[in-house]
Amino acid sequence: MLIFIILIFLLLIGYLTYFVIFKSDEVLQNPYNKRLWAYEEDVxxxxxxxxxGVVLAYSDRQKRIxxxxxxxxxxxxxxxxxxGKAGIESKYNTLLLGKGDWTEVFNLAGDxxxxxxxxxxxxxxLQxxxxxxLGNRNGSVVVINANTGEVLALVSKPDFDPSDNALVKKWxxxxxxxKAPLLPRATSGLYPPGSVFKIIxxxxxxxxxxxxxxxxxxxxxTIGDTTFFNYGKKANGEIDLTKAFALSSNYAFCTLGTRLTSATLRETAQRFGFDKTFDFDINFSKSVFPKKDTDAAGSAALAIGQGTTLATPLQMALTTCAIANEGIIMSPYIVQSAVNKNGTTVYEKKPEQLFKPITPETANQIKDMMIETVKTGTAKGAQIRNVSVAGKTGTAENELLEKEDNKEHTWFVGFASVNKTQIVVCxxxxxxxxxxxxxxxxxxxxxxxxxISY
Structure with a gap:
């Protein structure tokens, strides 16, 4: 009988330890956890x-400012x-409450x-x-240090007032x-990527x-029963791949798509992060490339970023990071560190590799094409005097074009080297x-x- 009681006791301790180490974050971050809100009243x-060091959010007498x-x-x-909670407030709720270390294994409430x-x-x-x-336009901006994965700016519009009083009034x-102002377009908006997909x-x-x-x-x-046009139906004459990229020739890239096939394009896209999830500091949508193989016309559409391919601006920024960083995509992150009131660091993020989709040699070839695009192609608007800028433009058809003209999504992805740091902008x-x-x-x-001016 004594052995049985000891066994039950050990199982209980084991479960409590497992719960605190592996499940407490999930419970702490649940907005319906009444015990959590009671705990927050005292924190x-x-x-x-x-x-x-610019303070962006803080609490004053339990009011979040x-x-x-x-x-x-x-x-x-x-x-x-x-x-409830969203964004960093949700993902890092445990740390913002001063919880989450090993001392809590036997102290669930904490002191x-x-x-x-x-x-x-x-x-x-920069934010x-x-x-x-962006002004009053709907869309997003993503700025990333390609060498480390640090997110330097992340903007989505339309936006909203996140204060509790405003949420209650306007929810x-x-x-x-x-207009879906609650949707973080930079990370969760899914769009046809258009010609920026031509990088892939x-x-x-x-x-x-x-x-x-x-x-x-x-x-x-014309491929099958579908005719594809260049932007403005412009004929570019005799061109090679670099010129086709710089001028964003749908003629060339649709032709390429039929030779590559949807299966090859899918495999390449997935190496860049399509159809994949990863750990990130705020919630995001998975970019998707169609799972089923298609015919020649379908492959042509996919090659120019149309069809049913959908990407977030974050995904296209990360794709560009691979070109800027010699074929390596670093894991993106927003939270650098956390310190307690004594100034002791309790959390610190270190840069780490996320994907390596291509070789440095291939990355450099694409980089040269992107530089040419800014010098002589569709991205001349990105030129900066005495700075080598690499870029790719995109104009993507969408569902509204069936009803209205002039409703395309527009894109630019690019980068420049600033003091040996590759800064990517989408x-x-x-x-x-x-x-x-x-x-x-x-x-x-x-x-x-x-x-650069900083």
Whole structure:
């Protein structure tokens, strides 16, 4: 009998230890956990600061203050008794409450009454600048240090006031709005990538030995029952792959798509992160490449970023990071560290590799194509005097074009070397009409110039 009681006791201790180590975070982050809210009444929630020490969020007598209002609503998120938590407030709830270390194995409530303070990788100056550059347009900006994975700016519009009072007043309007202001477009918006996907198609072409092919671009190409046109139906004449990339020739890339097939494009896209999930500091949507093989016309559409391929701006920024960083995608992150009230670091993120989709040699070939695109192609709007900028533009068809003209999504992805650091920028404008070269490239250029000025 005694042995049985001891066994039950050990099993109970083992379960409690397992629960605290492996399940406590899940319980702590559950917005419906009433015990958690009771605990929070006695805790001063930790602050959130940018990489230079600018305080972005803090608590005053249990009231959460967002110093810059809407500017970080899709990153820091919100902390509401009524509507729960989102963003960093949700993912790092444990640390913000001063919990989460091994001392809690036998102390579930904890004695700490002060949360840990978080430092982000974001640069407030760059975040504000990118936010202002978007203006009243819906879309997003992602800026990443390709060498480390540090996210330097992350902006989505439309936005909202994350304060608890504003959420209570506006929640129904926010949820029912057809503009979906609660959606963090930079990380969870899924869009046809258009011609920025040609980075991946060009990668496949190089790997399959098609990089020396030449094309007589007549402005359109018919594959099966589908005719594909260049932007503006422009005929580019005799071109090689580099020129086809720089001019964003749908003729050349649709032709490539039929040779590569959807299966090859899928395998390449998945190496860059399509159809994959990974650990990130805020929730994000998985970018998707269609799972079923398609016919020649379908492969042609996929090669130019159309069809049913969908990507987040974060995904296309990471794809560009591989080109900027010699074929390696570093794991992106926003939270740099956490310290307790004594100044002791209790959490610190170290850069780590996420994917290695391509060789350095292939990355450098694509880089040269992207530099040529800015010099002589569709991305001339991204040029910066005395700075080598690499880029790719995109203009993507979508469902609204069946009803209205001039509703294309527009894209730009690119990078520049700043003091031996590769800074990647992705700009995406939703239903903007026009072209990525006209609308998005100048925004990216100005953001890069702003970063260089620091």
């Amino acid at each position: 001063t929630r930790g602050s959130v600061s940018d990489r230079r 967002y110093e810059y209002g809407r500017l970080y609503c899709h990153v820091i998120g919100y902390n509401s008794k009524t509507y 700490n009454k002060a949360g840990y303070d978080l430092t982000l990788t974001l640069d407030h100056r 504000r600048y990118a936010y202002d550059k 129904t309007e926010l949820v029912e709005s057809d 198609t060009a990668t496949s072409a190089i790997e399959q030995g098609f990089d020396n092919d030449e094309y007589t671009d007549t402005g359109s190409v 700009v995406m404008l939703e239903y903007s009409g026009g072209s990525g070269g006209e609308l998005c490239a100048p925004i990216a250029r100005d953001i890069l110039k702003q970063y």
